[in-house]
Amino acid sequence: MLGRDLSGLLAENDFQVIETDIHNMDITKITDVNAFIGEQKPDYIVHAAAYTDVDGAETRRDAAFLINEKGAENIAKMNVPMFYISTDYVFDGTKTSPYTTADVPNPVNTYGKTKLAGEIAIKKNNSRHYILRTSWLYGHKGKNFVETMINLASKHNELRVVDDQQGCPTGTIELSRAILLFLKEQKPFGTYHVCGSGSTTWFGFAKKIMEYMDIDIAVKPVTTGEFPRPARRPVYSVMDNNGLCPDWELSLVEYLRLRIYTKMS
Numbered sequence: 001m002l003g004r005d006l007s008g009l010l011a012e013n014d015f016q017v018i019e020t021d022i023h024n025m026d027i028t029k030i031t032d033v034n035a036f037i038g039e040q041k042p043d044y045i046v047h048a049a050a051y052t053d054v055d056g057a058e059t060r061r062d063a064a065f066l067i068n069e070k071g072a073e074n075i076a077k078m079n080v081p082m083f084y085i086s087t088d089y090v091f092d093g094t095k096t097s098p099y100t101t102a103d104v105p106n107p108v109n110t111y112g113k114t115k116l117a118g119e120i121a122i123k124k125n126n127s128r129h130y131i132l133r134t135s136w137l138y139g140h141k142g143k144n145f146v147e148t149m150i151n152l153a154s155k156h157n158e159l160r161v162v163d164d165q166q167g168c169p170t171g172t173i174e175l176s177r178a179i180l181l182f183l184k185e186q187k188p189f190g191t192y193h194v195c196g197s198g199s200t201t202w203f204g205f206a207k208k209i210m211e212y213m214d215i216d217i218a219v220k221p222v223t224t225g226e227f228p229r230p231a232r233r234p235v236y237s238v239m240d241n242n243g244l245c246p247d248w249e250l251s252l253v254e255y256l257r258l259r260i261y262t263k264m265s
């Protein structure tokens with residue numbers, strides 16, 4: 001989802017982009033990584049591949065660690081300046097004010113543990129890294145909350161959405177623009193939070209999607225307890241982004257507008 005939008009934006013901005021996926025470079029295999037990176041010799045790597053099924057990671061723990069930890073280590077060992085996309089789920093959610101990069105991660109689910117292990121592997125193996133933590137990501141080219149809500153609204157009379165987890169929705173286009181900015185401005189290597197400004201709950205997010213799409217449907221708040229999932233989620237994973245992205249609602253409006261134009265054309 002991120003990779004597709006990012007490669008389009010970078011190409012529009014005169015970067016030569018080499019796209020890759022598991023078919024020509026399986027990041028868990030060091031021989032694949034050596035061969036592909038060795039041959040292509042990129043100036044930067046954006047490592048956007050991951051095991052991203054948060055609930056699935058609870059039962060497929062080994063696969064999730066192999067991709068998110070070992071895969072990150074293999075990429076880092078190439079010693080090419082790199083971006084690693086991490087997550088708000090490295091935090092435990094016990095804070096009541098936005099998480100800064102000075103806060104100590106303490107993931108509460110396996111996915112968060114694997115992504116944190118990836119961060120650690122990168123720090124250990126490649127000093128020229130940007131670790132960008134993002135959250136509640138949606139984009140035009142993948143399965144995500146916005147599309148799921150619009151799809152559910154077309155099939156049901158009412159939506160029931162969790163209202164006791166708070167975070168920062170982020171468009172893949174905003175994250176891509178931030179990566180472009182880092183490249184253009186050659187920002188100092190390190191860890192950054194790149195997510196929409198402001199925050200909401202999944203319920204608040206769903207309400208705004210329906211409002212901006214002009215879909216007349218009842219959206220009811222429910223608790224996490226009413227929707228048990230295999231992976232525990234942090235109650236509060238709002239991150240301080242230091243002004244790197246616009247307000248999440250503005251980004252959502254832009255996304256939905258483009259979505260309507262794309263569907264019409």
Ligand SMILES: NC(=O)c1ccc[n+]([C@@H]2O[C@H](COP(=O)([O-])OP(=O)(O)OC[C@H]3O[C@@H](n4cnc5c(N)ncnc54)[C@H](OP(=O)(O)O)[C@@H]3O)[C@@H](O)[C@H]2O)c1
Binds near residue numbers: 023050071115137
């Ligand atoms: N989505 C979110 O809400 C969210 C939130 C915070 C952070 N992030 C992070 O943001 C990044 C991008 O997320 P996304 O939602 O764009 O992910 P995505 O759509 O799930 O894309 C991940 C890609 O990684 C590929 N992949 C999996 N295993 C691989 C391997 N061994 N070798 C090479 N490629 C492999 C997948 O290929 P297949 O499809 O063939 O498996 C898929 O194309 C990830 O690092 C994710 O952890 C996402």
